[in-house]
Amino acid sequence: xxxxxxxxxxxxxxxxxxxxxxxxxxGATGTHEDGWGIAFFEGxxxxxxxxxxxxxxxxxxxxxxxxxxxxxxxIAHIRKATIGAIELSNTQPYRRExxxxxxxxxxxxxxxxxxxxxxxxxxxxxxxxxxxxxCTMLNSLKKKYPDCPPPLHIFQKELExxxxxIAEYGTLNFLLSNGQVLFARxxxxxxxxxxxxxxxxxxxKDKDISIDFSQHTTENDRVAVxxxxxxxxNEHWTKFEAGQLITFKNGQVL
Amino acid sequence: xxxxxxxxxxxxxxxxxxxxxxxxxxGATGTHEDGWGIAFFEGxxxxxxxxxxxxxxxxxxxxxxxxxxxxxxxIAHIRKATIGAIELSNTQPYRRExxxxxxxxxxxxxxxxxxxxxxxxxxxxxxxxxxxxxCTMLNSLKKKYPDCPPPLHIFQKELExxxxxIAEYGTLNFLLSNGQVLFARxxxxxxxxxxxxxxxxxxxKDKDISIDFSQHTTENDRVAVxxxxxxxxNEHWTKFEAGQLITFKNGQVL
Numbered sequence: 001x002x003x004x005x006x007x008x009x010x011x012x013x014x015x016x017x018x019x020x021x022x023x024x025x026x027g028a029t030g031t032h033e034d035g036w037g038i039a040f041f042e043g044x045x046x047x048x049x050x051x052x053x054x055x056x057x058x059x060x061x062x063x064x065x066x067x068x069x070x071x072x073x074x075i076a077h078i079r080k081a082t083i084g085a086i087e088l089s090n091t092q093p094y095r096r097e098x099x100x101x102x103x104x105x106x107x108x109x110x111x112x113x114x115x116x117x118x119x120x121x122x123x124x125x126x127x128x129x130x131x132x133x134x135c136t137m138l139n140s141l142k143k144k145y146p147d148c149p150p151p152l153h154i155f156q157k158e159l160e161x162x163x164x165x166i167a168e169y170g171t172l173n174f175l176l177s178n179g180q181v182l183f184a185r186x187x188x189x190x191x192x193x194x195x196x197x198x199x200x201x202x203x204x205k206d207k208d209i210s211i212d213f214s215q216h217t218t219e220n221d222r223v224a225v226x227x228x229x230x231x232x233x234n235e236h237w238t239k240f241e242a243g244q245l246i247t248f249k250n251g252q253v254l
Numbered sequence: 255x256x257x258x259x260x261x262x263x264x265x266x267x268x269x270x271x272x273x274x275x276x277x278x279x280x281g282a283t284g285t286h287e288d289g290w291g292i293a294f295f296e297g298x299x300x301x302x303x304x305x306x307x308x309x310x311x312x313x314x315x316x317x318x319x320x321x322x323x324x325x326x327x328x329i330a331h332i333r334k335a336t337i338g339a340i341e342l343s344n345t346q347p348y349r350r351e352x353x354x355x356x357x358x359x360x361x362x363x364x365x366x367x368x369x370x371x372x373x374x375x376x377x378x379x380x381x382x383x384x385x386x387x388x389c390t391m392l393n394s395l396k397k398k399y400p401d402c403p404p405p406l407h408i409f410q411k412e413l414e415x416x417x418x419x420i421a422e423y424g425t426l427n428f429l430l431s432n433g434q435v436l437f438a439r440x441x442x443x444x445x446x447x448x449x450x451x452x453x454x455x456x457x458x459k460d461k462d463i464s465i466d467f468s469q470h471t472t473e474n475d476r477v478a479v480x481x482x483x484x485x486x487x488n489e490h491w492t493k494f495e496a497g498q499l500i501t502f503k504n505g506q507v508l
Contacts, residue, residue, distance in 0.1 A: 044379050045343035050301055063317045089299035097350060100377035121375045121396070123354035125298050142375070 002092070002108045003032050004190070005076040006175040006226040008182040008248035012070035013223055015040075017211045019076060020065055021204035021231045026055030026078040029206040035091040036061065038076040039104040040069045041179035046102040050091045073177040077106035089126030093175075094134050096122055098142060099149050101178045105134040108228055109171025109187055119143075133172065137162050152181065152247065152254070159183060160245050167243070175226060182248040184226045186240030191230050193237045194252055196222040202232045222251030256346070256362045257286050258444070259330040260429040260480040262436040262502035266324035267477055269294075271465045273330060274319055275458035275485045280309030280332040283460040288335040289345040292318055293358040294325040295433035300356040304345045327431040331360035343380030347429075348388050350376055352396060353403050355432045359388040362482055363425025363441055373397075387426065391416050406435065406501065406508070413437060414499050421497070429480060436502040438480045440494030445484050447491045448506055450476040459487040476505030 005022045007015050019038065027033040033054035040047045047069065051058045055078050077092040084090035093106040107130035114129050120139025124131040140162045141149065149155055159176075163185055166172055173190050176183040184190060195202075197220070199213035226248070230237035240246065247254040259276045261269050273292065281287035287308035294301045301323065305312040309332050331346040338344035347360040361384035368383050374393025378385040394416045395403065403409055413430075417439055420426055427444050430437040438444060449456075451474070453467035480502070484491035494500065501508040 042342045045341065045345070047304055047342060048302065059317065059321050063313065067313050087299065088296045088301060091299070095349075097377065097379060098375075100379055102379055121352075123351065125351060125354055125356055 002077055002079045003030065003228040004106055004108045004173060004175050004226070005231070006177070006182055006184060007071070007074040007223060008251055009072050009221070009223045010250040011221050012072055013221070014068035014070050015074045015076070016065060016068050017202070017204070017209070018225055018227075018231050020209060021206040022076060022078065022227070023055040023061050023065070024206035028056040030078070032078040032080040034079045034081040034086045036076070036078040037091050037093050038064055038074065039093045039095065040071040041073040041102070041104070041177065042069070042071055044101065044179055046095065046104060046179065048093065048095055048104070050088060052086060052088055052091055073179055073182050075104050075106050075175045075177055075182070082110050084126055084128035087126070090128045090131070092130060094131050096134070096138055098138055103138065104177050106175050107133060108173040108189070111166065111169040111172065114166065114169040133166050136166065156183065156245060156247050163245065164243070173228065180249070181254070182226070183245060184240070184248065185245040187242060189228050190226065190240040191237040192224055192226040192240070192246070193235055194222065194224045196251070201234070203234045205231060205233045224248045224251050224253070256331055256333045257284065257482040258360055258362045258427060258429050258480070259485070260431070260436055260438060261325070261328040261477060262505055263326050263475070263477045264504040265475050266326055267475070268322035268324050269328045269330070270319060270322050271456070271458070271463070272479055272485050274463060275460040276330060276332065276481070277309040277315050277319070278460035282310040284332070286332040286334040288333045288340045290315065290330070290332040291345050291347050292328065292330040293347045293349065294323045295327040295356070295358070295431065296323070296325055298355065298433055300349065300358060300433065302347065302349055302358070304342060306340060306342055306345055327433055327436050329358050329360050329429045329431055329436070336364050338380055338382035341380070344382045344385070346384060348385050350388070350392055352392055357392065357430065357432050359428060359430050361387060362427040362443070365420065365423040365426065368420065368423040387420050390420065410437070410499065410501050417499065418497070427482065434503070435508070436480070437499060438494070438502065439499040441496060443482050444480060444494040445491040446478055446480040446494070446500070447489055448476065448478045450505070455488070456486045457488045459485060478502045478505050478507070
C-alpha cells in the first residue's frame with residue numbers, strides 16, 4: 001500500500017509544509033519506503049521528481065523541501081511495494097499527455113488480478129496495477145472523446161463510470177490532475193481539508209513543526225489538501241465516503 | 255538556438271563530468287540561459303529534471319551534478335529561446351510514451367513556419383517548433399506501426415524519411431532515445447566521441463576540470479558522447495555530416 005498527497009489551490013502555492021510531514025512516512029514515521037514521487041503543474045507543463053530511495057532520506061526529496069515550487073495542482077506519492085518490483089518504472093506519480101494536456105496519476109491500494117487487455121495508445125511502461133489502471137482510464141476516455149475532453153461535469157461522470165468496475169478488483173484511491181482541476185477518488189482511506197481565511201496555525205502530525213498560515217497568505221487564498229491520512233493534528237479533516245469522487249478546482253470542492 | 259548533450263553506454267555510467275562543462279554554457283560560458291533539462295533512462299523508466307532557470311546557477315542542476323545517476327542513455331538540453339516563450343512547457347527534453355516505452359527528444363535549431371496539422375494522438379503541450387516536430391514524428395511512426403515499432407534498421411530509415419521534410423523548415427539537429435538506443439540527427443552542428451579502452455585523461459573546454467577515465471572504468475566499458483560542440487579540448491571529436499542520422503547502441507555507432 002502507498003500514501004497519497006494532493007494540493008489544489010486558487011493561487012500558486014508551495015507544498016513545502018505538507019510535504020515535510022508526508023516525507024516522514026516514507027521511512028521515518030511510516031514504512032512506505034519503496035520510492036516516492038511528486039508532480040508540480042506550472043502552467044500547462046508539469047515537473048515530476050521521482051526516486052526509488054525512501055522519501056525520508058532521499059537527496060531529491062531534500063531538494064524539493066528546500067526549493068519552493070509554487071503550483072495550482074500538486075500530487076505526491078510514497079510507495080510501499082505490493083504489486084510490481086521496486087524500480088523507477090513502478091514509481092509514481094505516472095504521467096501521460098492527452099489532448100495536449102499533461103495528466104498526472106497516483107494510486108493507493110491494490111488491484112488484485114487486474115490484467116485488462118490494453119486497448120488503445122496508452123500502454124504501461126512498468127508492471128504495476130496502478131499504471132495499468134491509469135492507462136485503462138485514459139484509453140477509455142480517448143476512445144469516447146478522441147478530439148477533446150468533454151465538459152468537466154460530464155468528464156467526472158465518465159471517470160466514475162470507468163473507475164467503478166476497476167475498483168471491484170480491490171482498492172482504488174487515487175489522485176488525478178490535468179493542471180486545471182484535481183480529481184480525488186476514494187475506495188477506503190482519503191481525507192481533505194480546505195484552508196481559507198481566516199487562516200490559522202497548523203501543526204504536523206509526523207514532525208514537530210508548526211506554521212501560521214495567516215503569515216503566508218492573503219485573505220483571498222484558498223487551498224485544498226487531500227491525503228491518505230490527515231497531515232496535521234489540530235485541524236478538522238473531512239473523510240471521503242467509499243466510492244466518492246470529488247473534483248477540486250480553485251482550492252474548493254466543485 | 256540551443257545546445258544538445260547525449261550519452262549512450264554499454265554499462266550504466268554517470269554523466270557528471272560532461273554535464274559539469276555543458277551547464278556552464280547555460281549562463282556562464284554561453285548564453286543558452288532560458289531553461290535546461292536532462293533525462294536519464296533507468297531500465298525502461300526515465301527520470302527527467304527540468305528548470306526554467308539558467309543551468310549555470312540552477313539548484314536542480316546543482317543536485318544533478320552532485321547526485322550521480324547511472325544510465326545507459328542520457329539526453330540533456332540547454333535553451334536559448336527563439337520560438338516559444340520562456341516557460342516550463344517549452345523546456346526540453348520532451349517526453350512521451352509510445353508502444354510501452356518512454357521516448358525522450360531534444361532539438362537544436364529553428365523550424366520556421368513549421369505548423370503542421372497534428373494528425374494523431376500525440377499533441378504538443380507547449381508552443382515550440384521542437385515539440386511540434388517530436389509529436390509529428392511519433393504520430394507518423396504510430397500511424398504506420400500501431401502495435402509495435404519495426405526492427406531497428408527499418409526504424410532508422412523511417413525516422414530519416416520523416417525527418418528530412420521537417421528539416422526543410424530550417425535546422426533539425428536532435429537527440430532521441432527510447433532507453434535502448436540513442437538516435438542523433440544533424441542538420442548543421444553535432445559532434446560525437448566514443449571513449450573505450452585504453453582510457454585516457456580528458457579536460458573540459460568550459461571549466462578547468464580534468465578527469466582520468468582510466469581510474470573510473472573497466473576495460474570493457476564503452477561510452478559515446480554526442481554534443482552540439484565538443485566538450486573537451488584534448489580529444490578528437492567527429493563531426494556529423496549534414497543530414498546524417500546515427501544510431502548509437504552499447505556506446506558505439508551501430
